[in-house]
Amino acid sequence: MSHLRYCCLMAVDREHVLRSAAALLTRKSTATMDEVAKAAGISRATLHRQFAGRDALVRALEALxxxxxxxxxxxxxxxxxxxxxxxxxxxxxxxxxxxxxxxxxxxxxxxxxxxxxxxxxxxxxxxxxxxxxxxxxxxxxxxxxxxxxxxxxxxxxxxxxxxxxxxxxxxxxxxxxxxxxxxxxxxxxxxx
Amino acid sequence: MSHLRYCCLMAVDREHVLRSAAALLTRKSTATMDEVAKAAGISRATLHRQFAGRDALVRALEALxxxxxxxxxxxxxxxxxxxxxxxxxxxxxxxxxxxxxxxxxxxxxxxxxxxxxxxxxxxxxxxxxxxxxxxxxxxxxxxxxxxxxxxxxxxxxxxxxxxxxxxxxxxxxxxxxxxxxxxxxxxxxxxx
DNA sequence: CGCAAGTGAGACATGAATGTCTCACAAGGA
DNA sequence: TCCTTGTGAGACATTCATGTCTCACTTGCG
The missing domain is CATH 1.10.357 (Tetracycline Repressor; domain 2)
Known part of the structure; x- marks a missing residue:
């Protein structure tokens, strides 16, 4: 049962991650997944848990x-x-x-x-x-x-x-x- | 004594290579050095002899x-x-x-x-x-x-x-x- | 107080592009 | 003909981003 409640600090707001990524990639379109993660204030692992890969991230940005x-x-x-x-x-x-x-x-x-x-x-x-x-x-x-x-x-x-x-x-x-x-x-x- | 004469078939016209690279990279900016070489009709080795690396190639294109x-x-x-x-x-x-x-x-x-x-x-x-x-x-x-x-x-x-x-x-x-x-x-x- | 869930940190393997090297071959000049 | 020069093909190591994994930690909840 996946209740979409927040658990911990839950800095992993999908919206916030996307905004950060957009802001970073707008300035540096070749930024690394590591840089994207740091820009969003999360670890690369967590970033990967939300977006399967760089492709998925760009697709999500495109959808946004x-x-x-x-x-x-x-x-x-x-x-x-x-x-x-x-x-x-x-x-x-x-x-x-x-x-x-x-x-x-x-x-x-x-x-x-x-x-x-x-x-x-x-x-x-x-x-x-x-x-x-x-x-x-x-x-x-x-x-x-x-x-x-x-x-x-x-x-x-x-x-x-x-x-x-x-x-x-x-x-x-x-x-x-x-x-x-x-x-x-x-x-x-x-x-x- | 470097006389700038042609020796063999000398398909390696620097100008021609640059033009080919420009035409290719214009369409696909992420093209590989291998693809650039093929587009110019030369081998990757020869391409590398003319342009130390991808950076040098882009710099040459910039200069062009x-x-x-x-x-x-x-x-x-x-x-x-x-x-x-x-x-x-x-x-x-x-x-x-x-x-x-x-x-x-x-x-x-x-x-x-x-x-x-x-x-x-x-x-x-x-x-x-x-x-x-x-x-x-x-x-x-x-x-x-x-x-x-x-x-x-x-x-x-x-x-x-x-x-x-x-x-x-x-x-x-x-x-x-x-x-x-x-x-x-x-x-x-x-x-x- | 434990348990479950999510996270951060880091190790590790993978794949791709790159840069370097050697070697054999073709062509022009002495 | 022989030598020099430039080339093509391929092997090889390297680098880097990526994707996957494990493990310890923190937090919320029962």
Missing amino acids: GIEECEAALDAARLGDGTAQEAVRRLVGELERSAGLLAFLYTENQLFEGDGQHEGWARIDVRVAALFRRGQESGEFRIDLTPAWLTEALYGLMASASWAVTEGRVAAKDFHHMIVELLLGGALRREEP | GIEECEAALDAARLGDGTAQEAVRRLVGELERSAGLLAFLYTENQLFEGDGQHEGWARIDVRVAALFRRGQESGEFRIDLTPAWLTEALYGLMASASWAVTEGRVAAKDFHHMIVELLLGGALRREEP
């Missing part, structure tokens, strides 16, 4: 990232108001997960086609649909495909996340930099 | 990337015409190196602060100076810092490179997608 992404998509209410407003809300909701997403984004690049998690496809569809809505409403230009705008959003978020980490961009500017570049571009708009 | 970047910067004549035109030329010149640059871009993320190649700093300065020039001439908006625009350029090029590799974006649209998003953004411009 997808979960947070979909939560952000829900919270951003992509169908409300103009598409532009929805994009702004979406970036705001995704900001807290940016580090984890940046890690997963590059991690996925080296999963050479052995099939990635279906969750990403679901997310891609929803984001692309938002851009498509903006195109159909006349807000967004139609020469940039929704697929590319989606990809660009991911890329800009990852770039911004690293730029903030390395101090090249102020953390408080994260949202503004991404949204303004993605929506408005670098060119100065002529005053109407 | 920097070299191509600076060549692109030169060819783009960043000082000529408007900054906008210069950005368009720059992306065009960088397109052929996009895969290699994308590989090096992510590779650098896991060099946790142990000092990266000075060449990148030189390139950063030149690109940032271009964006600064655009700001001072009134072409570019001033609320997006040159450092961020530089970072965004790298990020968009890497994203576009992957998107093309995975078939989500047509290769022929590479230049247009990057330049238009970076300069104009997703929002439709009001017709003047």
Whole structure:
């Protein structure tokens, strides 16, 4: 009978371990299981008891990232108001997960086609649909495909996340930099 | 007396090896030295005779990337015409190196602060100076810092490179997608 | 007070990539 | 033809992350 009660100090909060691992791997994607364990304040043995191996850990992080992404998509209410407003809300909701997403984004690049998690496809569809809505409403230009705008959003978020980490961009500017570049571009708009 | 003449078939063209390695590592950044050697059509022993180790190979690729970047910067004549035109030329010149640059871009993320190649700093300065020039001439908006625009350029090029590799974006649209998003953004411009 | 459960520390084996070495072979030059 | 040079193939030791195991310790509970 597996009652999920805490027994001892039970520092082994699965959630806490995942958060620590995400924070560490975001900074150093090649960190060892030993380093991950130390970062979480547990021993390597305990880490192994929770996640069968490095693969399982990364998969769990991927699931966490997808979960947070979909939560952000829900919270951003992509169908409300103009598409532009929805994009702004979406970036705001995704900001807290940016580090984890940046890690997963590059991690996925080296999963050479052995099939990635279906969750990403679901997310891609929803984001692309938002851009498509903006195109159909006349807000967004139609020469940039929704697929590319989606990809660009991911890329800009990852770039911004690293730029903030390395101090090249102020953390408080994260949202503004991404949204303004993605929506408005670098060119100065002529005053109407 | 080391005369640099060819002796046998001399399939070991250092340039060719680097190109092959770049092409392979761009697709699979975790490729083995053995795989790199096979991709170049040489044995692992010969590969090792040219590059002391994996580190040396990556360093050589980094040097190649920097070299191509600076060549692109030169060819783009960043000082000529408007900054906008210069950005368009720059992306065009960088397109052929996009895969290699994308590989090096992510590779650098896991060099946790142990000092990266000075060449990148030189390139950063030149690109940032271009964006600064655009700001001072009134072409570019001033609320997006040159450092961020530089970072965004790298990020968009890497994203576009992957998107093309995975078939989500047509290769022929590479230049247009990057330049238009970076300069104009997703929002439709009001017709003047 | 014991018992059960979970943990930390560490030993140990495994597998993979790496780096080093030797040896035989092919090709060009004297 | 002989010698030099560079190469391919393979054996070998090494390193490192990983996965598995044991054992002692601590804590909560009956």
